[in-house]
Amino acid sequence: MSMTKVNSKAALVLAVSFFITGQVSAKSDFEYGPVFSSFGKHAPVEGVSFAKDETFKVAFDVAKAAKTGEVNRKFESLARFINMHVANGVKQDNLSLALVVHGSATEEMLKSEFFKKRKEQSNGNEVLLTALMKQGVEVIVCGQSAAAHGVEQGALIEGVKMDLSAMTAHARLAKRGYSVNPF
Template sequence: MKYLLLLVLLISPLIYATEQPIKGYGNYYSVPEHDEINDATVFKIAFDVGDGAEKGKKNNSMNSLARFINMHVAHGVKPKKIQLALVVHGSASVDVLANSEYKQRFNIDNKNQNLIKQLLNSNTMVYVCGQSATHFKVAPEQLIKGVKMSLSAMTAHAQLQQQGYTLNPF
């Protein structure tokens, strides 16, 4: 019995590593003995990102959504029970520019585009604040396909809250 337990402990990190829905982002630690997550639990969570990444770098705050998804799927939560929203505003508004627009503006690739596309394909809604976008000269047609322009970040958060989303404090 103890050899079986040892085998499970040795193999489990390998199992978790192959189940990552978001590839190349969202590293996490395995926690084999965690408080149980009820099968009925549905995570409806909004993440708020206002600080932009250094030009040509990944936005680590956006990576938190990938970590949340990968960590929970690896620990038994079904992907359909993870419904996330990313609300982008402030200087982070340029981080959701399509790569062609980003490269034209900053002469370097947008390192966030791949992550945003994977998030959009993983049941995540992405909104950019229209007020910030206007300030930073970001037009709707310049956004990564699937990113939506909200009237404001405040509007997006208010509407998400009415739909049952909670705000992640991190």
């Protein structure tokens, strides 16, 4: 039997077992909330629980821009992280998240008025990034990427911080106990 057939059969068995046991929610079970009502859809997962005092300190790294005018799914991951953990009993005050942005995603840190001059469209990420920061998310842009893309500090969305580099931002966050989300 070829490896392709074995892998296909294994995938089918796994899919059927998830369907039968109900361990994975159907796509229609994804919902917004409880913190963000327009971002961060998530699904319930049976059998997962958290200690009453569970805490998370997580840094997310984003280097790739979304299509012009669209919300960057990597940015929305932070809203999903917050929504799904709060929905499952983690106190929102116990979530400390940071977003480190560099590379082509740097321009998505621009206020819409500056973004529009470059891309002829509004920045589809400004509302999300502002909402994240209102919920305590630290948003940091790489100074080296900003220089490479001609992004000046005064053109950044209100609340976005700039560090010397993305590497520097991650090193500083690591000193403060943040892990890096690998996704």
